[in-house]
Amino acid sequence: MSNETISVLVVEDDHEQRQLVCEMLAANNFQIYSADCVEQAILVLKESPVDVVFSDWKLGTLTGLDLLNYVRKNLPETGFVIATAYGTISHAVEALQRGADDYLPKPFQRQALMLTVEKAHKAKLLRNQNRQLQAQLSEQKQLVGLVGKAPCMQKVYQRIDKVSATSATVLILGESGTGKELAARALHEKSNRANQKFVAINCGAVAESLAEAELFGAEKGAYTGADKTKIGKFEAANGGTIFLDEIGELSPSLQAHLLRFLQEGTITRLGSHTDIQLDVRVIAATHRDLQTQVANGDFREDLFYRLNVVPIDMPPLRERQEDIALLSEHFLKSHAKQHGCELIKLSEQAYRKLFDYHWPGNVRELSNRIERFVLLNDEEELTHLPSVGKIQANNEKLPNVSFPDIGYNWDDFERFCLEQALENQQGNKTKAAKYLSMSYKAFLYRLEKYQIS
Numbered sequence: 001m002s003n004e005t006i007s008v009l010v011v012e013d014d015h016e017q018r019q020l021v022c023e024m025l026a027a028n029n030f031q032i033y034s035a036d037c038v039e040q041a042i043l044v045l046k047e048s049p050v051d052v053v054f055s056d057w058k059l060g061t062l063t064g065l066d067l068l069n070y071v072r073k074n075l076p077e078t079g080f081v082i083a084t085a086y087g088t089i090s091h092a093v094e095a096l097q098r099g100a101d102d103y104l105p106k107p108f109q110r111q112a113l114m115l116t117v118e119k120a121h122k123a124k125l126l127r128n129q130n131r132q133l134q135a136q137l138s139e140q141k142q143l144v145g146l147v148g149k150a151p152c153m154q155k156v157y158q159r160i161d162k163v164s165a166t167s168a169t170v171l172i173l174g175e176s177g178t179g180k181e182l183a184a185r186a187l188h189e190k191s192n193r194a195n196q197k198f199v200a201i202n203c204g205a206v207a208e209s210l211a212e213a214e215l216f217g218a219e220k221g222a223y224t225g226a227d228k229t230k231i232g233k234f235e236a237a238n239g240g241t242i243f244l245d246e247i248g249e250l251s252p253s254l255q256a257h258l259l260r261f262l263q264e265g266t267i268t269r270l271g272s273h274t275d276i277q278l279d280v281r282v283i284a285a286t287h288r289d290l291q292t293q294v295a296n297g298d299f300r301e302d303l304f305y306r307l308n309v310v311p312i313d314m315p316p317l318r319e320r321q322e323d324i325a326l327l328s329e330h331f332l333k334s335h336a337k338q339h340g341c342e343l344i345k346l347s348e349q350a351y352r353k354l355f356d357y358h359w360p361g362n363v364r365e366l367s368n369r370i371e372r373f374v375l376l377n378d379e380e381e382l383t384h385l386p387s388v389g390k391i392q393a394n395n396e397k398l399p400n401v402s403f404p405d406i407g408y409n410w411d412d413f414e415r416f417c418l419e420q421a422l423e424n425q426q427g428n429k430t431k432a433a434k435y436l437s438m439s440y441k442a443f444l445y446r447l448e449k450y451q452i453s
């Protein structure tokens with residue numbers, strides 16, 4: 001390794017020793033700074049941060065460890081070597097534990113001194129490189145994160161920024177496709193749990209009979225077919241974040257379990273009596289109006305308040321028209337890359353039509369439409385968007401349902417629609433999903449939810 005530019009601060013209270021070490025290093029073309037105590041060393045470092053600090057353990061009233069603490073706190077990348085007296089191996093161990101790169105027992109040979117200083121310098125370069133890579137990575141994360149500059153999105157970013165440093169429970173509200181899951185991931189990635197797991201679960205997509213085991217785990221034999229212990233999503237997320245999508249779909253019994261976790265930080269696996277303490281941040285989301293669900297008695301009020309500590313509202317796309325061009329460009333690029341297609345541009349007329357559309361499926365719909373455009377390169381197809389007028393006209397085609405005064409159970413109604421659609425299409429699920437203008441996956445979710453076979 002070239003040592004032409006390596007700068008070393010030698011900290012030693014014994015004048016002769018200091019002189020000797022400095023001379024040895026200078027003879028090998030290191031750039032030398034020196035100090036005889038911790039205080040002076042700090043002054044030197046403030047003026048000229050060096051590549052490596054070579055410090056004696058014993059320095060008057062303070063020790064090399066005090067200097068090491070200062071360096072790790074204020075100049076964390078700097079290499080650090082500590083020289084220890086013969087027979088004081090415990091000092092060496094302590095220094096390594098506190099972040100020194102190496103230690104050198106006294107007395108030492110010139111060669112050993114050179115090797116250890118070079119080793120500390122290498123460690124410094126690695127830390128430096130690591131920091132640069134981390135910075136690049138977080139830049140890339142931003143690129144795959146939330147796109148949008150509208151003032152209502154700025155508010156979302158500010159909220160995310162403010163709460164990401166805490167472990168507060170967050171409730172993300174907004175229509176389907178507005179980016180609730182993306183916001184939850186952004187929150188996790190900005191938090192100090194970023195290196196831990198982010199576990200997402202759609203509460204509406206798990207059959208009720210399996211939901212407890214899925215979320216909280218189950219002991220072997222807890223239910224038919226449980227032939228081994230199952231770790232639930234909460235346990236899997238320990239140390240990290242759990243994202244509970246469609247929280248409004250949670251059954252009353254699971255609402256009680258979740259409330260207990262939020263109050264006490266513990267869960268119990270199905271079939272067990274032992275509490276398990278966990279450290280999991282909860283982010284919940286829903287496209288439903290939870291307050292109405294509370295008023296209707298479908299959602300526990302106490303749980304609602306526990307979840308609603310910090311609400312984040314994801315604005316619908318029609319309320320941030322200024323972001324449509326930005327998002328379109330983003331999806332043109334990302335889908336072209338994903339499918340290995342040429343990057344194509346949209347005409348001004350096409351953009352105008354996109355701006356005028358009301359986007360009931362929000363950003364997801366825009367992404368899907370642009371993806372189709374990237375694959376088919378058919379601008380006419382992309383801009384052939386149903387107008388608001390047409391949607392209203394469609395309302396006339398709705399079946400004439402009369403609602404009884406005593407109210408109506410939404411779940412019964414949904415089940416009724418699913419069964420009718422299946423009957424109408426002679427049990428063909430693909431056709432029934434199409435009949436209800438629903439994706440096949442969404443249709444299957446609901447069949448499973450209502451256990452319609």
Ligand SMILES: Nc1ncnc2c1ncn2[C@@H]1O[C@H](COP(=O)(O)OP(=O)(O)OP(=O)(O)O)[C@@H](O)[C@H]1O
Pocket residue numbers: 145146147148174175176177178179180181182183245287363364367
């Ligand atoms: N601001 C945004 N920037 C870039 N992509 C976005 C943005 N918002 C949403 N998307 C994309 O739109 C799609 C839907 O987003 P997401 O799943 O986060 O929405 P959601 O609100 O959780 O939907 P649902 O309520 O249906 O679960 C995803 O592909 C996501 O990457």
